[in-house]
Amino acid sequence: MRVREKVQEVLREAVVSGSGTAPWYAKGLRFACTRCGNCCSGASGFVWVGPTEIERIAAYLGLSVEAFHRKHLRRAGWGRSLLEKPNGDCEFLERRPDGTTGCLIHPVRPIQCRTWPFWKSNLESPEAWKRTAAGCPGIGRSEAYPLPIIKAALQDNGRRPL
Numbered sequence: 025m026r027v028r029e030k031v032q033e034v035l036r037e038a039v040v041s042g043s044g045t046a047p048w049y050a051k052g053l054r055f056a057c058t059r060c061g062n063c064c065s066g067a068s069g070f071v072w073v074g075p076t077e078i079e080r081i082a083a084y085l086g087l088s089v090e091a092f093h094r095k096h097l098r099r100a101g102w103g104r105s106l107l108e109k110p111n112g113d114c115e116f117l118e119r120r121p122d123g124t125t126g127c128l129i130h131p132v133r134p135i136q137c138r139t140w141p142f143w144k145s146n147l148e149s150p151e152a153w154k155r156t157a158a159g160c161p162g163i164g165r166s167e168a169y170p171l172p173i174i175k176a177a178l179q180d181n182g183r184r185p186l
């Protein structure tokens with residue numbers, strides 16, 4: 025589903041349901057990535073990928089799904105996660121000479137990456153958001169993302185423990 029359709033769907037649901045109390049971030053949240061790479065490195069973690077994401081990334085890399093499984097995935101609890109390098113960097117994190125970073129699979133990156141930092145765990149409270157901001161210098165920068173976009177990100181991550 026495209027972003028615009030998703031936003032319309034979220035807006036429709038809000039109108040139909042009356043939507044309860046407004047969340048603390050109802051006025052939107054400011055964020056613009058600085059490409060520091062913090063969220064794709066550091067302590068070991070999980071980058072969850074589902075079957076459709078696996079197919080899409082494998083095709084982007086010119087690999088069969090089986091070869092992608094062998095080279096880039098590990099089992100993690102109920103699902104599959106992308107591998108990390110020994111230093112904790114995501115396998116697909118590219119470090120550039122100017123100190124910025126890039127994602128080698130950016131056009132097909134997993135939902136988990138696409139929806140950062142609008143994860144349920146980060147939005148639980150203003151304090152949780154502040155804690156997240158301590159590691160993500162992009163938080164608090166530039167224009168605010170509006171509520172429907174944030175809700176759409178939460179919905180996309182619905183089945184992930186984020």
Ligand code: SF4
Binds near residue numbers: 057062140162163
């Ligand atoms: S930690 Fe924040 S600012 Fe840094 S790369 Fe990740 S999203 Fe961008």
